[in-house]
Amino acid sequence: ARLAQATARTESALQDLQRTNEKLRHLAATDPLTGAANRRQFIESVEAEIGRAQHGGASFSLLALDIDRFKAINDAYGHQAGDDVLREFVQKCLDAIRPYDGVARVGGEEFMVLLPQAGLDTALAIGERIRTTIAGSTFEAGSGRRGEVTVSVGASQFGRDGKTIDTILRAADERLYSAKHLGRNRVVVA
Numbered sequence: 426a427r428l429a430q431a432t433a434r435t436e437s438a439l440q441d442l443q444r445t446n447e448k449l450r451h452l453a454a455t456d457p458l459t460g461a462a463n464r465r466q467f468i469e470s471v472e473a474e475i476g477r478a479q480h481g482g483a484s485f486s487l488l489a490l491d492i493d494r495f496k497a498i499n500d501a502y503g504h505q506a507g508d509d510v511l512r513e514f515v516q517k518c519l520d521a522i523r524p525y526d527g528v529a530r531v532g533g534e535e536f537m538v539l540l541p542q543a544g545l546d547t548a549l550a551i552g553e554r555i556r557t558t559i560a561g562s563t564f565e566a567g568s569g570r571r572g573e574v575t576v577s578v579g580a581s582q583f584g585r586d587g588k589t590i591d592t593i594l595r596a597a598d599e600r601l602y603s604a605k606h607l608g609r610n611r612v613v614v615a
Contacts, residue, residue: 467529486548575610
């Protein structure tokens with residue numbers, strides 16, 4: 426009887442440990458504010474896509490997104506309102522992408538979207554869908570006030586723009602900055 430009780434306690438402790446480890450894995454891969462993947466998880470996902478593409482799988486694309494004039498939101502309404510905008514922004518991005526695409530927060534108001542099995546034409550279409558969704562929405566700006574937000578987007582495609590994580594990230598980033606310099610609230614793919 427004592428052995429059965431000890432075995433039951435051990436099994437229960439192992440289940441608790443497994444649940445705790447799963448929570449830790451989730452916390453290690455997730456941005457705590459927005460619930461989006463974090464930079465580390467995003468890099469791991471891109472590396473996995475590179476591996477698939479190099480072994481005969483379809484190419485993929487990336488979107489680099491930056492909320493336009495985000496500092497002005499924090500300055501005008503406070504950081505809590507900025508946090509609310511970031512959470513709403515991620516949800517609107519998730520609503521605009523395909524179920525198997527992924528959104529990651531890689532900086533303050535900077536995000537990346539991984540688009541498996543997508544060329545630049547698909548990246549442009551999804552980038553435009555995100556851009557129009559964001560531009561067509563109002564966001565909570567604190568104390569019940571609603572504000573408008575826009576996003577600039579740069580896209581790159583594995584293979585066409587490089588075959589390493591650094592080259593495809595750099596291409597998406599450069600195009601993001603082109604979108605900013607061309608007036609914001611736009612998608613640049615080349």
